[in-house]
């Protein structure tokens with residue numbers, strides 16, 4: 010079996026998604042989970058983009074031992090200087106530099122020419138090489154770049170010292186056969202190609218990110234850039250769990266990865282929870298329905314022989330079907346154990362506080378699922394908010410004008426407000442606005458239930474426009490009006506002046 014290098018970009022491409030931003034502590038938590046999952050390279054951020062990103066790369070570099078820690082740059086000297094500085098503590102480090110190579114990028118983004126871009130690519134690679142031995146070069150929009158020119162750039166950057174060359178399908182445009190042929194073309198037409206590892210970075214705009222990455226592997230790529238749950242710009246990136254399991258389920262392909270597959274489920278849940286990014290129910294490998302057999306024919310077949318309808322054992326990806334559901338009678342130890350299985354680290358103080366919320370929820374719901382537990386752990390992450398909801402009372406129903414009365418505290422000082430509205434959520438938000446008096450507009454409002462049943466927890470995702478910027482908020486409660494107001498307040502707490 011030949012190893013395929015897994016380059017994880019959850020903390021860079023994944024984190025670029027609006028609403029998915031993590032603080033440094035959360036990023037370190039994800040990075041450590043990625044290390045124990047067995048990824049080979051962790052792209053920890055784009056250090057020049059913000060002091061927060063720079064700091065995250067510094068701190069991740071300090072705590073990661075086995076995987077290579079990588080920092081992204083443009084083909085700009087200052088980006089490379091800053092990336093090198095952010096990687097100073099990394100045991101194994103890589104600078105990932107690059108530039109757009111398609112005509113779209115050359116003409117419209119850079120107002121430049123192929124020759125000039127080629128020179129910039131060579132210069133950036135040589136400059137990064139002054140700092141680190143391991144330099145990866147990306148040819149942005151390689152999917153739409155003319156193969157003849159792409160081959161020239163690849164040859165030149167390898168000559169300049171690139172150890173890895175990344176061929177991204179930035180816009181997710183290619184078909185698997187076209188993308189595979191692009192890789193074959195490079196292998197056949199770049200004389201020094203054997204001196205570097207060929208990497209692919211596929212986006213999912215047409216739902217082909219994983220298929221394109223697999224086609225590329227079959228044609229000679231040996232590194233794949235992935236994210237947990239396939240999160241990433243727009244429709245996302247190739248999903249790590251899909252690549253790992255495709256290669257495992259098809260040994261005849263002759264490839265394997267270092268991924269410790271029983272850890273897939275817990276990291277998938279914890280990334281979804283930390284980044285407030287729900288996993289679609291029918292998502293391959295990690296979706297709630299991925300192993301659920303609902304039709305009678307399927308259930309009958311699975312009971313007779315699992316393999317009739319299951320191509321992989323859920324345990325191989327860490328889904329424990331016999332997991333004990335937690336109830337109001339479960340103790341702290343059971344809760345702590347479940348959190349550990351789900352990849353959430355807790356100390357005694359934190360567990361006490363999660364347990365308090367757990368009991369309140371267990372009072373309202375008979376059984377507490379994994380998603381509920383993660384939601385409760387998530388509440389802890391957002392505890393330090395400036396504005397807090399103290400109480401909410403609403404009148405609503407058929408033939409009444411909905412009204413809401415709320416009490417909030419802002420940095421410890423209490424305020425009250427009331428309003429009517431065209432529904433209970435509208436009334437509650439107007440009551441909040443009567444206190445805050447800010448010009449803000451609710452742009453997106455999604456209510457999602459975690460499990461099933463009328464006693465379920467509702468998760469609310471909101472986007473609020475303020476001062477020309479969109480802020481993301483999240484709330485979860487068995488009362489969806491409370492969850493909605495909390496999501497709104499969560500977004501306001503992120504406002505920058």
Ligand code: KIV
Nearest residue numbers: 147149150177179210
């Ligand atoms: O999609 C892309 O092209 C990228 C590069 C920066 C690698 O994310």
Ligand code: ZN
Nearest residue numbers: 022179210242
């Ligand atoms: Zn990308």
